[in-house]
Amino acid sequence: MASPKKIRLHFNEVAMRDGLQNERRFVPTEDKIALIDRLSTLGYARIEATAFVSPAAIPALQDAEAVMRGIRRRPGVIYTVLVPNLRGAHRAMQSQADEFNLFMSASETHNLANVRMTREQSLAQITEVARLASEGSIPVNVSLSTSFGCPMEGDIGEAEVLAWVKRFADLGVQGVSLCDTTGMAYPDQVRSLCGKAIQAHPSLNFTAHFHDTRAMGLVNALAAAESGIRTFDASLGGLGGCPYAPGASGNVAMEDLVHMFACTGYDSGMDLAGLIEAARQLEPLVGHGLSSQLPRAGLRLTKHAPPAGLEEIRARAQAKASQAPRL
């Protein structure tokens, strides 16, 4: 593998929230807890443990309180939770979440479709929740969906995306995630937007969140790292689909992403073999195959057994070679 670039990257696991909320099968609470506890040992910066949303709206995450109560908090890991509104924020505080992940879309149409509010209404809500979090000394991250394009509106102007980032920064939040919600990002765009965002707000922690819907998830992640992004969302096993393209890939797979960065000489700080094992454990929980490659293929230098009879083949070939050459 390449000589380390000595640049440390940080990874946020989103399978337990972003992944599971799209699953038909309810994963039992004790299985969620066991998996989060396992993931906690693998080197993550953050694990998005659940969402404090309406149980009626997202039954898959109806056990948010029980999950937060059941997990073993490992020092150094930030257990973040998705918070849609003040009500969710109060629940999240009672569950002692380490961080709130708030969200809205850069696209007006996507925001309306997703949360039935205008973007200004979402910002007002984010402002309320951020104020509450600040009173409780809880760090806030805002995930800005459709930062690289909207499946209904098309491209969102870079200046518009950056203006939203500035409004979050003005609220005093700690982090902003630039989210490619439906896999529309491409490398030049990623370099430009991420570079400008970091330059404008050097003290904000920016996270890049890519989807593999158009097969460019890893390409974009590498471009983002080259532009100075140091924190990445991804999903174990690539869990989570794309609601706008049935059957298409959703989240970038964590193990494939970490493997790429390890090959490329970044310091991921992650237990890659442990990740692959955890992904294999995830598959029976959700009851279907996963889109990630590493659990099937292994690390790039994982040796595969030669075919049966190779030594005989070699001996026969060498015997022929020792006869008069044909040329």
Added chain:
Amino acid sequence: MASPKKIRLHFNEVAMRDGLQNERRFVPTEDKIALIDRLSTLGYARIEATAFVSPAAIPALQDAEAVMRGIRRRPGVIYTVLVPNLRGAHRAMQSQADEFNLFMSASETHNLANVRMTREQSLAQITEVARLASEGSIPVNVSLSTSFGCPMEGDIGEAEVLAWVKRFADLGVQGVSLCDTTGMAYPDQVRSLCGKAIQAHPSLNFTAHFHDTRAMGLVNALAAAESGIRTFDASLGGLGGCPYAPGASGNVAMEDLVHMFACTGYDSGMDLAGLIEAARQLEPLVGHGLSSQLPRAGLRLTKHAPPAGLEEIRARAQAKASQAPRL
């Protein structure tokens, strides 16, 4: 999309040979011919139409002569064929193939496992076939498998790979494909090997051939283009698996690759919408789903319909917004 870099790339379709040879279901000769004829209109530099191998060894391609006889040759498209030995070369000449694609592995173990010959024996055979081709004024490309690593031996030294390239160049061949047979390549390695190969042999046409076995196919292709590679193998729909990792991805999907390069501002010269249509036509022929993303997701700016009732949602949200603001 990014402003065009004005660098023209060239694409070789390998689904009809590399893809089909791994399929269980025999694709009828007339369907192969119809698909090749369709692909011929889409802007390809080359279509690898078939292989002149033993019909007993690879029944999927037992109709090589009939395919070559049946297709309509479109001017400008090179109809290349895989040729394993002198016998195949004679058959390919009789079928008026435009180019021979010869092959061997950079790894001794992989070469033995694949063709039951030592690498020196393979080179002797390549030498014989290249001489015959030269007499018939037929261009020759050599595909060097495992150039970026062997699933059984691990990494193959860069100097060793470059030494094989030099031996092909010394034979007077026109092209060399650096093949990542089992998806072990990573970007820094790709930049280094491709850069050195091009520098050492500026008049050889180098092709990069990547597999997506570890999800890095597109990452590596972009790195190769940045290193000066201008010709890429890929497979419509990502057809073709990885024999060393059952269920894992094989060839990079042509439509995903071309889409990435189009997004990145390269000039692909390809009909991307036509490619997606052709991939959708391929699926029923092989009788299973394909691994490519674009046929499901569409181009990055393909618009998706907003959810039903969006205008009502918008009106209701705006009515609320016009009331006293909550903050």
